[in-house]
Amino acid sequence: MTDTLNPLESAQEKVRIACEKLGTDPAVYELLKEPKRVIEVTIPVKMDDGSVKTFKGWRSVHSDAVGPGKGGVRFHPDVNMDEVKALSLWMTFKGGALGLPYGGGKGGISVDPSELSERELEQLCRGYIRGIHKYLGERIDIPAPDVGTNGQVMSWFMDEYAALNGGNMDMGTFTGKPVAFGGSEGRNEATGFGVAVVTREAAKRFGIDISTAKIAVQGFGNVGSFTVKNIERQGGKVCAIAEWDKKEGNYGLYNESGIDFKELLAYKEANKTILGFPGATKISAEDFWTKEYDILIPAALENAITGEVAKKLNVKLVCEAANGPVTPEGDAVLAERGINLTPDILTNSGGVVVSYYEWVQNQYGYYWSVAEVEEKQEADMMKAVGGVFGVADEFNVSLREAVYMYAIKSIDEAMKLRGWY
Ligand SMILES: NC(=O)C1=CN([C@@H]2O[C@H](COP(=O)(O)OP(=O)(O)OC[C@H]3O[C@@H](n4cnc5c(N)ncnc54)[C@H](O)[C@@H]3O)[C@@H](O)[C@H]2O)C=CC1
Numbered sequence: 307m308t309d310t311l312n313p314l315e316s317a318q319e320k321v322r323i324a325c326e327k328l329g330t331d332p333a334v335y336e337l338l339k340e341p342k343r344v345i346e347v348t349i350p351v352k353m354d355d356g357s358v359k360t361f362k363g364w365r366s367v368h369s370d371a372v373g374p375g376k377g378g379v380r381f382h383p384d385v386n387m388d389e390v391k392a393l394s395l396w397m398t399f400k401g402g403a404l405g406l407p408y409g410g411g412k413g414g415i416s417v418d419p420s421e422l423s424e425r426e427l428e429q430l431c432r433g434y435i436r437g438i439h440k441y442l443g444e445r446i447d448i449p450a451p452d453v454g455t456n457g458q459v460m461s462w463f464m465d466e467y468a469a470l471n472g473g474n475m476d477m478g479t480f481t482g483k484p485v486a487f488g489g490s491e492g493r494n495e496a497t498g499f500g501v502a503v504v505t506r507e508a509a510k511r512f513g514i515d516i517s518t519a520k521i522a523v524q525g526f527g528n529v530g531s532f533t534v535k536n537i538e539r540q541g542g543k544v545c546a547i548a549e550w551d552k553k554e555g556n557y558g559l560y561n562e563s564g565i566d567f568k569e570l571l572a573y574k575e576a577n578k579t580i581l582g583f584p585g586a587t588k589i590s591a592e593d594f595w596t597k598e599y600d601i602l603i604p605a606a607l608e609n610a611i612t613g614e615v616a617k618k619l620n621v622k623l624v625c626e627a628a629n630g631p632v633t634p635e636g637d638a639v640l641a642e643r644g645i646n647l648t649p650d651i652l653t654n655s656g657g658v659v660v661s662y663y664e665w666v667q668n669q670y671g672y673y674w675s676v677a678e679v680e681e682k683q684e685a686d687m688m689k690a691v692g693g694v695f696g697v698a699d700e701f702n703v704s705l706r707e708a709v710y711m712y713a714i715k716s717i718d719e720a721m722k723l724r725g726w727y
């Protein structure tokens with residue numbers, strides 16, 4: 307069995323199946339199978355050694371049927387146009403599932419940010435915005451962080467955007483900014499917070515007791531680390547974490563009685579890696595995938611769980627915190643083996659939910675406390691979880707199929723109202 311590793315093909319297939327199950331007008335799939343626009347830019351950067359290097363970047367708006375494009379920007383050496391298109395398609399459906407007033411967008415630059423100096427990285431960020439700024443705006447397309455980007459990157463984006471637009475400080479043009487520069491309390495942790503909410507609800511649905519469950523997380527970046535923190539906050543424990551290191555490759559950490567989040571974070575901050583953490587035993591990547599857990603949470607990149615990996619998993623539930631971590635073949639094997647799954651566009655929607663709150667707060671100029679943000683986020687996500695579980699029960703479909711079916715209704719309605727078909 308060969309895995310479908312092109313994320314665009316895999317994303318399109320999910321939309322096609324949802325349209326088929328719902329019996330939508332053929333125009334709906336036709337309008338949603340490809341992004342509305344994709345911009346490609348070549349960004350020149352004067353490097354610290356005096357040479358000039360160019361980098362390829364993209365920004366895709368998949369749909370603006372419901373509202374402006376919305377979604378993160380990824381800095382990673384493997385970023386390519388098809389990946390950016392797929393990620394923007396997933397954003398359309400994530401926004402739809404959560405009832406947000408947005409379409410889907412995503413951007414990326416093919417670069418390893420760890421190989422650039424801070425000055426080079428800033429120049430790259432400013433060059434990217436110079437290339438795409440005419441297509442950005444609070445009501446046009448709103449970037450945010452994703453893999454390899456953070457609040458500092460959003461701050462450079464915002465500063466360059468303002469400089470190019472006569473000092474325009476429409477702060478809602480970018481979300482995921484630091485709190486000191488128009489960000490929202492709770493945004494940095496929001497995706498992991500939401501993953502923990504969905505994991506808890508799925509555990510209830512599938513009869514797993516979260517307080518005694520053995521949980522494993524792949525990736526200890528923004529999403530993975532705050533997932534571990536929030537699972538601990540709700541009384542659960544993570545006993546295995548997988549990471550990747552340039553020299554070491556893939557590896558895992560394991561501690562049967564639970565890996566302490568605070569200690570691990572402090573170790574990472576001091577050492578810039580979790581490799582060598584004394585509170586757990588180092589295990590191989592193979593051992594990470596084959597050990598017995600109740601819940602497995604992939605929170606790194608696409609295509610982590612292929613058909614082959616899915617065959618050797620020893621778990622009851624997979625909660626997709628990353629975008630597209632399970633290939634269609636992986637999905638089929640999980641289903642055959644009776645392993646339940648919560649889909650990415652529901653599980654990791656907490657980031658864009660709190661990005662929405664940031665955008666709202668920016669326009670009001672009135673800011674909420676972290677407790678208010680978490681309360682609203684939990685309520686909004688619980689509504690989506692209830693809606694998706696309801697569709698799954700009503701149509702007797704998987705949660706993956708259910709989330710696309712649930713999301714597509716409002717997008718379809720908006721496209722029809724706008725006279726697109
Ligand atoms: N940052 C956000 O708000 C959101 C992110 N996501 C998705 O979550 C995933 C992770 O994103 P972030 O945490 O923001 O990125 P990040 O760059 O902060 O962290 C990614 C982590 O995964 C690790 N990693 C990479 N390859 C790995 C492998 N093969 N095995 C184990 N670890 C590996 C990296 O070393 C890094 O620590 C991505 O799929 C992203 O699109 C989804 C929703 C929102």
Ligand SMILES: O=C(O)CCC(=O)C(=O)O
Nearest residue numbers: 377378450452657658661
């Ligand atoms: O916060 C956002 O706007 C989007 C985050 C993101 O890129 C994602 O959910 O995949």
